[in-house]
Amino acid sequence: xxxxxxxxxxxxxxxxxxxxxxxxxxxxxxxxxxxxxxxxxxxxxxxxxxxxxxxxxxxxxxxxxxxxxxxxxxxxxxxxxxxxxxxxxxxxxxxxxxxxxxxxxxxxxxxxxxxxxxxxxxxxxxxxxxxxxxxxxxxxxxxxxxxxxxxxxxxxxxxxxxxxxxxxxxxxxxxxxxxxxxxxxxxxxxxxxxxxxxxxxxxxxxxxxxxxxxxxxxxxxxxxxxxxxxxxxxxxxxxxxxxxxxxxxxxxxxxxxxxxxxxxxxxxxxxxxxxxxxxxxxxxxxxxxxxxxxxxxxxxxxxxxxxxxxxxxxxxxxxxxxxxxxxxxxxxxxxxxxxxxxxxxxxxxxxxxxxxxxxxxxxxxxxxxxxxxxxxxxxxxxxxxxxxxxxxxxxxxxxxxxxxxxxxxxxxxxxxxxxxxxxxxxxxxxxxxxxxxxxxxxxxxxxxxxxxxxxxxxxxxxxxxxxxxxxxxxxxxxxxxxxxxxxxxxxxxxxxxxxxxxxxxxxxxxxxxxxxxxxxxxxxxxxxxxxxxxxxxxxxxxxx
Amino acid sequence: xxxxxxxxxxxxxxxxxxxxxxxxxxxxxxxxxxxxxxxxxxxxxxxxxxxxxxxxxxxxxxxxxxxxxxxxxxxxxxxxxxxxxxxxxxxxxxxxxxxxxxxxxxxxxxxxxxxxxxxxxxxxxxxxxxxxxxxxxxxxxxxxxxxxxxxxxxxxxxxxxxxxxxxxxxxxxxxxxxxxxxxxxxxxxxxxxxxxxxxxxxxxxxxxxxxxxxxxxxxxxxxxxxxxxxxxxxxxxxxxxxxxxxxxxxxxxxxxxxxxxxxxxxxxxxxxxxxxxxxxxxxxxxxxxxxxxxxxxxxxxxxxxxxx
Numbered sequence: 131x132x133x134x135x136x137x138x139x140x141x142x143x144x145x146x147x148x149x150x151x152x153x154x155x156x157x158x159x160x161x162x163x164x165x166x167x168x169x170x171x172x173x174x175x176x177x178x179x180x181x182x183x184x185x186x187x188x189x190x191x192x193x194x195x196x197x198x199x200x201x202x203x204x205x206x207x208x209x210x211x212x213x214x215x216x217x218x219x220x221x222x223x224x225x226x227x228x229x230x231x232x233x234x235x236x237x238x239x240x241x242x243x244x245x246x247x248x249x250x251x252x253x254x255x256x257x258x259x260x261x262x263x264x265x266x267x268x269x270x271x272x273x274x275x276x277x278x279x280x281x282x283x284x285x286x287x288x289x290x291x292x293x294x295x296x297x298x299x300x301x302x303x304x305x306x307x308x309x310x311x312x313x314x315x316x317x318x319x320x321x322x323x324x325x326x327x328x329x330x331x332x333x334x335x336x337x338x339x340x341x342x343x344x345x346x347x348x349x350x351x352x353x354x355x356x357x358x359x360x361x362x363x364x365x366x367x368x369x370x371x372x373x374x375x376x377x378x379x380x381x382x383x384x385x386x387x388x389x390x391x392x393x394x395x396x397x398x399x400x401x402x403x404x405x406x407x408x409x410x411x412x413x414x415x416x417x418x419x420x421x422x423x424x425x426x427x428x429x430x431x432x433x434x435x436x437x438x439x440x441x442x443x444x445x446x447x448x449x450x451x452x453x454x455x456x457x458x459x460x461x462x463x464x465x466x467x468x469x470x471x472x473x474x475x476x477x478x479x480x481x482x483x484x485x486x487x488x489x490x491x492x493x494x495x496x497x498x499x500x501x502x503x504x505x506x507x508x509x510x511x512x513x514x515x516x517x518x519x520x521x522x523x524x525x526x527x528x529x530x531x532x533x534x535x536x537x538x539x540x541x542x543x544x545x546x547x548x549x550x551x552x553x554x555x556x557x558x559x560x561x562x563x564x565x566x567x568x569x570x571x572x573x574x575x576x577x578x579x580x581x582x583x584x585x586x587x588x589x590x591x592x593x594x595x596x597x598x599x600x601x602x603x604x605x606x607x608x609x610x611x612x613x614x615x616x617x618x619x620x621x622x623x624x625x626x627x628x629x630x631x632x633x634x635x636x637x638x639x640x641x642x643x644x645x646x647x648x649x650x651x652x653x654x655x656x657x658x659x660x661x662x663x664x665x666x667x668x669x670x671x672x673x674x
Numbered sequence: 675x676x677x678x679x680x681x682x683x684x685x686x687x688x689x690x691x692x693x694x695x696x697x698x699x700x701x702x703x704x705x706x707x708x709x710x711x712x713x714x715x716x717x718x719x720x721x722x723x724x725x726x727x728x729x730x731x732x733x734x735x736x737x738x739x740x741x742x743x744x745x746x747x748x749x750x751x752x753x754x755x756x757x758x759x760x761x762x763x764x765x766x767x768x769x770x771x772x773x774x775x776x777x778x779x780x781x782x783x784x785x786x787x788x789x790x791x792x793x794x795x796x797x798x799x800x801x802x803x804x805x806x807x808x809x810x811x812x813x814x815x816x817x818x819x820x821x822x823x824x825x826x827x828x829x830x831x832x833x834x835x836x837x838x839x840x841x842x843x844x845x846x847x848x849x850x851x852x853x854x855x856x857x858x859x860x861x862x863x864x865x866x867x868x869x870x871x872x873x874x875x876x877x878x879x880x881x882x883x884x885x886x887x888x889x890x891x892x893x894x895x896x897x898x899x900x901x902x903x904x905x906x907x908x909x910x911x912x913x914x915x916x917x918x919x920x921x922x923x924x925x926x927x928x929x930x931x932x933x934x935x936x937x938x939x940x941x942x943x944x945x946x947x948x949x950x951x952x953x954x955x956x957x958x959x960x961x962x963x964x965x966x967x968x969x970x971x972x973x974x975x976x977x978x979x980x981x982x
Contacts, residue, residue, distance in 0.1 A: 176712075176757065184716055256721035259729065264719050276721040288724045363759065363767060364932030365842040390839075391940075394823070395930040398831055398838040524943070525715075555710035573715065587717070594717035 166672050167384035168406045168654050170665055171396040174364050174389050178349050179341065180328040181253025181260040186663045189325050190409075191387050193664050194369050195236075195351035196328040197377050199227065199246075200319055206486055206579040206661075208319045211377065212241070212352065214305075216322070222314040222616070229305040235331040236356035236372050243307035245329035245352075251275075251295045252339055253326055262326035264594070265577070268318070270298030270310045294339060314614045316621045317580040324578055328352075354380050354667070364389055381656075381671040397649075406651045407670070409659050413526070416471045416647060423649045429473070433576040433661045434644025435482045435584065436474070438519060438534070439598035440637060443564045450636060451511035456569070457496050457639035458504035459541035460534055466642050469530045473647045477640035480632045481584040482576065484661050487622035492629055493640055501541035508542050516545045518568025522557050523550035527571055534641070561597045570598060572638075579661065581625040585609045589628075589637060600637035675973075678981035679966070686962045693958045694747075694951060698740050701947040708732065708756055708945040730756060730948075743951065752952040756944065761952040764937060769956070771842050772926070772933030775849050776918050779856035784911060787861050791868025791907075792900060798873055810862035818921045822855045822928040839930040852929040859921050860914040867910055871903035878902075904975050912968035919957060 175188035200208040214228040233241040254266035256276040266272055274293040298310035331350050336342040347361045355369035367387040388405055390396040393412035399405040401422050411419050419427045440447045462476035478491040521527040535546035551557040560567045576583045587593045590609055591601040605628050612624030646659040655673050658666040709726050727733050731742055746753045752761040794803040830838030840848035884894045922935030941949035972979045
């Protein structure tokens with residue numbers, strides 16, 4: 131060791147370290163300043179295989195890479211896009227899909243019926259554990275593709291499912307196929323607007339029903355853009371225009387989906403002009419957004435719906451008057467204005483305003499702030515002396531739950547505490563065991579724009595998100611009847627009748643409906659964000 | 675010297691296994707429902723739960739799971755994250771940027787704290803000494819969760835001197851601001867320790883002797899005094915590495931750097947056991963090597979220290 135001059139060694143090491151650190155990166159040629167491309171901020175998508183993607187980030191990227199069978203107009207009615215026509219039979223059970231001819235995947239393969247059928251079979255097959263597999267559960271034969279572990283946590287493995295393909299999917303010819311549902315469903319066309327129903331090219335498969343290695347990172351779609359290079363995890367996805375695209379051609383030549391871990395970091399970049407669109411400005415930055423962005427700070431409706439559930443297994447909330455009183459004790463206006471700074475609006479119905487069939491203020495008096503009446507009802511019903519509201523602490527709910535509790539305290543004169551469980555899973559486990567966790571904070575974002583997508587999962591007896599155990603056979607029947615109805619209008623009538631039952635039963639207290647609060651840079655124009663928090667890629671354009 | 679290094683390396687193997695075992699046990703104890711954590715608030719279908727549980731051996735006992743993991747690590751396979759990505763791929767994506775960030779931070783911190791520490795020791799009680807004492811106290815009092823967004827706001831957005839965020843293949847310039855933030859958490863102790871050590875050594879007999887021999891003041895301070903004062907500082911820098919990694923969790927989050935800290939935070943949030951253990955295993959190895967390096971530096975700095 132050179133004992134004479136250690137600091138020279140240290141200085142040398144430091145110089146080398148800095149050099150190494152400095153040289154490692156760079157080289158990202160920045161030509162975006164002049165070109166016709168935009169940078170849109172997202173979070174890291176969980177998955178990009180369409181049948182495995184159930185969150186907004188993945189859906190946004192997929193929307194650029196794929197061309198859907200149906201899309202929705204301003205009234206949320208389905209319109210065919212990649213499909214020439216989608217026609218049901220008289221019973222709304224067998225749906226015939228005719229594809230527009232001449233479409234290709236970005237690798238040149240023609241889009242055929244097989245591409246849809248194979249992709250959907252893969253998505254529905256239980257052992258593939260695809261996140262969006264439940265979208266296929268209305269198709270005949272879905273149950274045969276599932277299997278469950280016979281002894282739960284025991285050593286036995288789940289047996290292989292009975293079938294590998296959905297019996298309800300039949301190819302007629304290269305551009306026509308039929309979908310047979312296990313029960314009539316009027317709204318099926320709307321369901322197919324979800325990203326789980328995209329096709330996959332032949333290149334996706336290693337063998338039948340097995341995805342090729344690395345396909346997800348270099349996914350190929352039938353959309354207006356194609357992936358340039360690979361999915362750079364946690365960093366970015368770059369997509370560029372497909373030449374001679376047959377469908378609607380977007381106005382921009384390419385999109386960089388820049389991945390952010392933190393929305394506040396994304397907002398910093400939006401203000402600095404490094405990202406062109408941020409679809410969700412975080413609540414911490416909302417107060418300065420108008421000043422920072424001026425008229426480039428916008429709001430638009432989305433499908434988010436927040437509410438507080440009354441567990442039916444807890445005796446103290448059995449009395450309807452108690453539930454009414456608690457709901458009336460909450461000043462929704464104050465919460466949406468003070469806590470959410472106007473980024474959410476008070477909920478006055480049991481479904482979101484974005485779906486067809488929504489009626490304003492169905493909840494009526496029960497959702498109107500009225501502390502005097504609340505107190506009267508509560509005292510008459512001899513409601514519990516202490517109320518607890520449980521929420522998941524990792525979801526930014528503390529502030530509004532505490533505020534709600536304070537309002538309940540003030541209105542009803544009883545004690546109210548917010549109880550944070552670390553994660554949503556903890557809350558669910560306790561609710562499933564029927565532990566006394568008090569009221570439950572919950573929310574819902576729709577999958578497809580139908581009233582049924584709120585009524586079914588949230589309030590029907592077997593609903594996937596009915597964690598509070600509400601069950602009313604009359605309600606279940608109306609929802610099912612609506613799904614079977616001959617026309618959409620008939621369906622809506624039944625569903626509205628079902629909603630009327632909810633007003634009488636008050637299984638939950640609706641609190642707020644969400645809005646998109648988004649912003650964009652001076653470089654872009656015509657930015658629209660839809661109900662599912664996706665940027666409209668066909669309208670956005672670069673300012674000259 | 676050679677035998678000493680070999681012995682240390684052998685000890686490292688033991689430490690490594692002990693540490694990963696402990697880690698695995700902690701993660702295992704914390705794991706409640708990783709499948710639900712993965713999908714957030716969405717309902718999970720029964721079938722999906724069944725097959726994911728099987729795929730990731732989640733229903734096996736602790737020792738079986740640890741055995742699977744160990745078997746993988748010994749064959750160079752760190753396993754698959756619950757998100758389906760290979761952990762090796764995730765690590766090769768994440769480590770380079772974090773190492774660069776940490777290196778820049780260490781160099782900035784060491785350079786600044788040693789030179790400022792020496793200067794304030796020489797001018798003990800002067801304006802620079804007092805002002806720097808005050809500043810380091812302020813820095814010490816501010817946690818990184820405050821410093822990071824504050825610096826981003828002031829220097830990144832309002833003044834616009836630095837880019838407010840960085841990416842995986844960030845340039846030196848993009849990493850500079852996050853590195854300064856990281857350096858801030860270690861500058862204060864390093865500078866105070868340097869100052870104390872130098873101030874103490876300035877009064878030592880050998881300094882008087884050196885001065886009496888007619889050596890220049892500069893040479894006495896920068897060659898004789900500093901070298902003798904560096905031992906505690908070097909130790910501190912080695913230990914600070916851990917602090918830097920912990921700080922990286924916050925810094926990388928704020929500046930959007932997809933590095934180790936970010937991956938760790940995500941893995942803990944989603945109860946992704948294999949991912950946590952994979953990243954921390956590498957951290958453990960790194961820590962062990964840095965400390966070996968620090969020990970070897972002692973011998974270079976102080977000839978009286980000999981390793982047998």
